[in-house]
Amino acid sequence: MPTLLWWMRVIVASIRVELARGFHAQLIGGALVSPLASAIYILMARHLGRTEATSYVVLAPMLFGMWGTAIVASGEAISSERGEGTLELLIAAPAPAALVAVGRIIAMTAESLVAVPLTLIVAALLGMPLEIREPGLFALGIFALVLSTAAIGMLFASLFVLARSTRLFQNVIGWPLWILSGVAFPLAVLPEAMRPLAAFVALSWGAAVLRGAAAGAGASWGIGLAAVLVLSVAYATLGARLFIGIERRVRVDGSLSTF
Amino acid sequence: MPSTAIHTAARAVACHGAPWRGARSAVHYGPRLMSAISIRDLRRTYRSSSGFFSTRRVEREALRGVSLEVKRGELFGLLGPNGAGKTTLVKILATVLLPTAGTVEVFGSDVVRSTTEVRKRIGLVFGGERGLYGSISARDTLRFWSALYRLPSDAGRKRTDELLELVGLRDRADERVWTYSRGMKQRLHLARGLIARPELLLLDEPTIGLDPVAARELRQIVARLRDEDVTVFLTTHYMAEAESLCDRVAFINEGLIPLVDRPRVLTRLASEIRYLEAELPAASADALAVRLRAAPGVRDVRLSPAVEGFAPIAVDADATAYDAALQVLAEGGGQRVNTREPTLEDVYVRLLGERGMRV
Numbered sequence: 001m002p003t004l005l006w007w008m009r010v011i012v013a014s015i016r017v018e019l020a021r022g023f024h025a026q027l028i029g030g031a032l033v034s035p036l037a038s039a040i041y042i043l044m045a046r047h048l049g050r051t052e053a054t055s056y057v058v059l060a061p062m063l064f065g066m067w068g069t070a071i072v073a074s075g076e077a078i079s080s081e082r083g084e085g086t087l088e089l090l091i092a093a094p095a096p097a098a099l100v101a102v103g104r105i106i107a108m109t110a111e112s113l114v115a116v117p118l119t120l121i122v123a124a125l126l127g128m129p130l131e132i133r134e135p136g137l138f139a140l141g142i143f144a145l146v147l148s149t150a151a152i153g154m155l156f157a158s159l160f161v162l163a164r165s166t167r168l169f170q171n172v173i174g175w176p177l178w179i180l181s182g183v184a185f186p187l188a189v190l191p192e193a194m195r196p197l198a199a200f201v202a203l204s205w206g207a208a209v210l211r212g213a214a215a216g217a218g219a220s221w222g223i224g225l226a227a228v229l230v231l232s233v234a235y236a237t238l239g240a241r242l243f244i245g246i247e248r249r250v251r252v253d254g255s256l257s258t259f
Numbered sequence: 260m261p262s263t264a265i266h267t268a269a270r271a272v273a274c275h276g277a278p279w280r281g282a283r284s285a286v287h288y289g290p291r292l293m294s295a296i297s298i299r300d301l302r303r304t305y306r307s308s309s310g311f312f313s314t315r316r317v318e319r320e321a322l323r324g325v326s327l328e329v330k331r332g333e334l335f336g337l338l339g340p341n342g343a344g345k346t347t348l349v350k351i352l353a354t355v356l357l358p359t360a361g362t363v364e365v366f367g368s369d370v371v372r373s374t375t376e377v378r379k380r381i382g383l384v385f386g387g388e389r390g391l392y393g394s395i396s397a398r399d400t401l402r403f404w405s406a407l408y409r410l411p412s413d414a415g416r417k418r419t420d421e422l423l424e425l426v427g428l429r430d431r432a433d434e435r436v437w438t439y440s441r442g443m444k445q446r447l448h449l450a451r452g453l454i455a456r457p458e459l460l461l462l463d464e465p466t467i468g469l470d471p472v473a474a475r476e477l478r479q480i481v482a483r484l485r486d487e488d489v490t491v492f493l494t495t496h497y498m499a500e501a502e503s504l505c506d507r508v509a510f511i512n513e514g515l516i517p518l519v520d521r522p523r524v525l526t527r528l529a530s531e532i533r534y535l536e537a538e539l540p541a542a543s544a545d546a547l548a549v550r551l552r553a554a555p556g557v558r559d560v561r562l563s564p565a566v567e568g569f570a571p572i573a574v575d576a577d578a579t580a581y582d583a584a585l586q587v588l589a590e591g592g593g594q595r596v597n598t599r600e601p602t603l604e605d606v607y608v609r610l611l612g613e614r615g616m617r618v
Contacts, residue, residue, distance in 0.1 A: 020395045021394040084390070
């Protein structure tokens with residue numbers, strides 16, 4: 001079996017296992033939080049008479065939900081393997097253990113997509129429906145963001161191998177990303193020194209694509225999608241390299257099974 | 260008090276290197292290529308820190324110069340108390356832990372430099388409840404691991420069916436693992452370890468915590484692997500398990516391997532001692548035990564609580580003290596007096612008994 005095909009098979013097998021394990025309470029919680037958070041923002045926007053901000057108040061909680069899932073999923077992927085005593089067995093297997101983490105994160109991210117229709121429904125019910133003028137582009141943007149979510153999850157998963165307690169990291173790491181993503185406000189309102197950093201956050205490009213798809217595209221959607229994909233590849237590559245380095249480190253210090 | 264013969268053998272190993280790697284290896288084990296496992300002067304140190312600012316460095320040497328050869332097709336047992344270094348050695352063989360010093364080769368491939376090659380050829384099985392996904396079925400478990408070991412989809416499905424049959428889980432293959440008994444989980448562990456037809460199977464205390472029937476079933480499956488030419492490296496602290504299963508066994512203690520040989524050869528090391536067992540009347544048992552302990556040549560006396568008026572007693576005595584000990588037992592009204600053959604457990608207790616609860 002060619003190596004690439006084998007790796008795909010490992011990812012698919014990991015997705016199957018993750019789906020067979022059933023829904024995670026945390027993911028269900030995350031999926032429910034997105035429409036609820038969206039409801040709060042929508043009501044605030046209506047109260048302030050800012051109905052033109054629909055794409056921000058509807059999309060922001062939805063996208064927070066997706067990337068938040070990546071953080072939860074990557075932490076879960078490692079800490080549950082460690083807790084169940086399978087992490088060492090995965091390392092001892094010929095397949096790269098990082099692929100198992102990728103598969104699990106993709107599955108969990110896919111589960112979290114339930115937040116997308118729920119948020120859109122809540123927005124419609126509260127009188128601020130998100131009109132999507134280019135649904136095809138919107139779907140493409142969501143797909144690209146799923147890939148970027150899995151890729152950033154892989155990057156975090158590498159770090160979680162080192163961390164004995166993932167919970168603190170999971171709770172903290174999201175906030176700076178939300179600020180730099182510009183999903184809740186235009187990036188132009190960020191302090192000037194911070195704006196270049198936003199270019200390295202795939203979510204900021206993805207959010208722009210989705211807003212463009214809702215509003216009727218514009219010429220820059222291609223650049224936005226390309227940026228999401230390039231950054232996703234960069235996250236995944238960095239994550240894989242980090243995983244290899246960290247795997248060696250934990251084999252040296254013997255901390256693979258400690259938690 | 261440890262037996263002189265055992266300690267003489269242990270000292271010889273410690274001072275002059277392992278005798279089994281000298282002339283005997285040339286005769287019995289052939290060239291190095293015949294080795295499934297080849298370990299040279301293996302050391303492993305764990306470093307950790309403690310204190311509020313993690314400034315206090317702590318070092319613990321788990322393996323302190325282990326050398327060992329395991330032949331292809333051999334069923335090899337590693338015996339030792341908790342914390343002796345058994346699991347550390349297994350983890351190094353399985354490539355999940357790196358040696359601090361020394362070399363370890365599996366079928367000629369170095370576990371540090373040729374990690375991928377080693378991983379393709381081994382199966383790893385830990386004992387206990389951990390190491391399985393409780394919320395998926397046995398079939399899904401095996402299918403998942405078949406993908407990780409690069410089995411094509413059809414071959415993985417076929418191998419899964421074979422293994423479910425082998426370990427007796429076919430009828431409950433589609434139930435979630437968390438509904439399984441401990442014995443069933445351990446059999447699934449074993450099936451998982453065999454998924455890619457490994458040439459070397461590492462079993463780390465596979466029967467720990469199992470009831471006698473489940474442990475026996477598992478041992479029967481392991482014994483059958485001999486027919487498939489699988490090399491098995493088994494760690495355990497159940498002496499009877501090692502004695503009944505293994506071609507050769509090694510004792511490990513405090514990171515060193517002082518003895519390695521066939522079980523029958525090792526039990527001979529304890530053969531200068533006579534092992535007497537009897538039942539004494541409860542009323543006089545304590546006094547007789549004191550008398551026996553004071554007798555010259557008596558090494559150990561273990562008196563158990565009385566049951567229905569009689570207290571079981573076990574006496575280890577030098578051959579020269581055998582008659583005297585027998586006489587004391589007879590005079591004290593001892594019943595069911597018998598002499599038994601030394602077991603691997605006797606060697607183990609003699610060799611490691613001094614360690615007690617020290618870690």
